[in-house]
Each structure stands twice: as C-alpha cells, then as structure tokens.
Amino acid sequence: MLYDALIIGGSYAGLSGAVQIARSGRSVCVLDGRQPRNRFAPHSHGFFGQDGQSPRVMIAQARADLAAYPNVTLIDTLATQARREGDQFSITLASGEILHAQKLLLAYGVVDLLPEIPGLAERWGQTVLHCPYCHGYEVRGGHLGVLSALPQSTHQALLISDWGRVTFFLNGQPLPDATTLAKFAEREIEIEPETVVGLEGEAPGLDGVRLADGRLFGLDALFVASRIRPASDLAEQLGCAVEEGPQGPLLRTDATKQTSVAGVYAAGDLTARGGNASLAAADGVWAGVSLHQSLIFGPLAQLEGVLPA
Ligand SMILES: Cc1cc2nc3c(=O)[nH]c(=O)nc-3n(C[C@H](O)[C@H](O)[C@H](O)COP(=O)(O)OP(=O)(O)OC[C@H]3O[C@@H](n4cnc5c(N)ncnc54)[C@H](O)[C@@H]3O)c2cc1C
Helix, strand or coil: CEEEEEEECCCHHHHHHHHHHHCCCCCEEEEECCCCHHHHCCCECCCCCCCCECHHHHHHHHHHHHHCCCCEEEEECCEEEEEEECCEEEEEECCCCEEEEEEEEECCCEEEECCCCCCCHHHECCCEECCHHHHCHHHCCCEEEEECCCCCHHHHHHHHCCCCEEEEECCCCCCCCHHHHHHHHHCCCEEECCCEEEEECCCCCCCEEEECCCCEEECCEEEECCEEEECCCHHHHHCCCEEECCCCEEECCCCCCECCCCCEEECCHHHCCCCCHHHHHHHHHHHHHHHHHHHHHCCCCCCCCCCCC
16 A cells, blocks of 8 residues: 555654644554653653643553544554665655655654763653753652763753752763853852762662762762654655754754655654754644645755645
C-alpha cells in the first residue's frame, strides 16, 4: 500500500501531526518505538489542560484519539531504513517489512547524553532535572545544584536562581568569565570547584552530591544541561541537512517544516532548540498541515499565503 504520509515517531510531535492528516481523510501511518524523551519523569508540566499528567497517560490518550480514525495505521516498531524512490519514499521496519509513502514526517526525537557520573542517570527526570519550567516549581525554595556541562550551563544557573538557592558545580570545567561571575554575585550563586564523583540518597531521591575531596554536598535537586543526538539516523540516510544547535545536531527545516529534502518534513525536538512537549505538539501540527497541503499544492515554500488553512 502507498500511504499519503508516513510518520516516524509517535509522541507529542508525531501524533499531533498525524491527527491533522487523519482529519483530512488522507491515509497516514505512524511508526513508534514507544520511548518518548520524558518517559523518565512521572509527571509532565505546563501542557495546556494537562498540567501534572503522566507522560504515559497523555500519549496513551493521544494514541486512542488517533486510532479512532479509520484512515490511520499505528504500528509499534522502529523504522530502520529510509529511501527516496523517485517521487515517493520507502521505509524499512525492524521486521524487514517495507512501507511506501508519498511524504514523510520525521518526528523521532532526540536522546539525552548524560554526564557519566555514578547515580545521575537513575535520577533523571525526578531529582536530576533539565528544565526549570518543566520541574522547577516542585523544588522551588530548595538548595539547587547546577552542573557545569555545556557553555550554556552558566545561563541555566542564572535562570534557576529564580527557583531557589543555587550552587554551580564547576566539575572540571573552567571558571566563568568576569561578566558572568559578576552576574553570579548579583544572583547570590555560589561556585563549588571540587569535582562531583557521585550522587547519593535513596534513588530517585537525592541527599546530595559526593565531591572528590570526600564531602557530601546536600542538595534538593541537580540541574544538568544534556548533550543530545537524534534518536535515529533516518534523516542522515535521506540526506537531510543538519545544523549545530546549542546541545547537539538539529535537523534544518524551512518555515513549512520541510527539511532540505523535498517531501520530507520534520517536527519536534529533532528540529528544536530546547525541549518542550507543548512546542513539540505545536510543531507537529504545523508540519502535519504543511505536509497535507503539499499533497495538493506541491512544495509550499514558493507559495505565499497557502498556510495556514
Ligand atoms: C526528563 C525529562 C522531563 C521532561 N519534562 C517535560 C515537562 O514536564 N514538560 C514539557 O513540556 N516537556 C518536558 N520534557 C521535554 C519533552 O519530553 C520533549 O520536548 C518531547 O518529548 C518532544 O517530543 P517529540 O515528539 O519531539 O519526541 P519524543 O517525545 O522523544 O518522541 C519520539 C518518539 O519517536 C520514537 N522513535 C525514535 N526512533 C524511532 C524510529 N527509528 N522508528 C520509530 N519510532 C522511533 C521514540 O520511541 C519516541 O516514542 C522533558 C524532557 C525530559 C528529558
């Protein structure tokens, strides 16, 4: 069967795009590996009408909404290969089966590459946090650590000082420049130069971080800016252009969410500077609408005023 659209990744971005295409009556198939980025967090915050809901429940509801459309196929599997074949595309599934579509929407998200510090990974999403807007309110007023991991970790420390008392752990990274140090002083951010060798407490709870000199530094939560990589190499196989984002590579898209390869759209964290479920869902809606309209009008970039509907 030739689908109108094949979507790789069935989470906030992919399912949001799929429902737009489903509602046009076109055939759409969603492939999903069931590993949304926020699966480590018991609660998702800040999503319209769903603040504090479990990510698992949110995605289950979105899948059920989508499955009600007869023109939708939802397959829980990984896509392993993507190829352009003339004006169409083929996608190979983990089983070896090959599906065909007129257009693709890549929404397979990113993987967080966490610093390899004992005790850190098992607290990710609970007491080791990436974003204060997602999880800062729950630890407000506490003693909050920020691990220096990326150049923007200093920005993170300045930001997070709105939520609580902040200690910035250099962890082997250089001291911030004089301007940043002055801002740290204004925001009463302390700097701890000693290396962090582990996180302690009954996981996922956190008592504090163990330092190389033997001290246990008490904390309520530790914020970490992770490096990221795409969750799949399908875009690479298709030849889609990539650009360097602040945390790692991102897929380049135009204003209609089309990648550099005609007929291949992309949405969500895979294309975004910063991760947020609401933004990924909105991005997916935009990509789904664009993809659908391109089935009628061809490439939209040259057609002013076609979007939105
Ligand atoms: C710990 C943590 C907590 C977070 N908490 C919040 C929060 O409270 N509020 C908020 O707004 N945001 C939160 N976020 C950010 C949010 O998780 C992301 O912005 C959002 O999940 C991005 O959605 P997405 O659809 O782009 O990708 P994802 O949700 O990562 O989904 C990608 C999907 O594609 C699938 N996939 C990957 N490769 C393939 C393949 N080859 N074939 C088929 N399927 C594939 C995956 O299995 C996955 O299901 C959090 C992030 C983290 C890391």
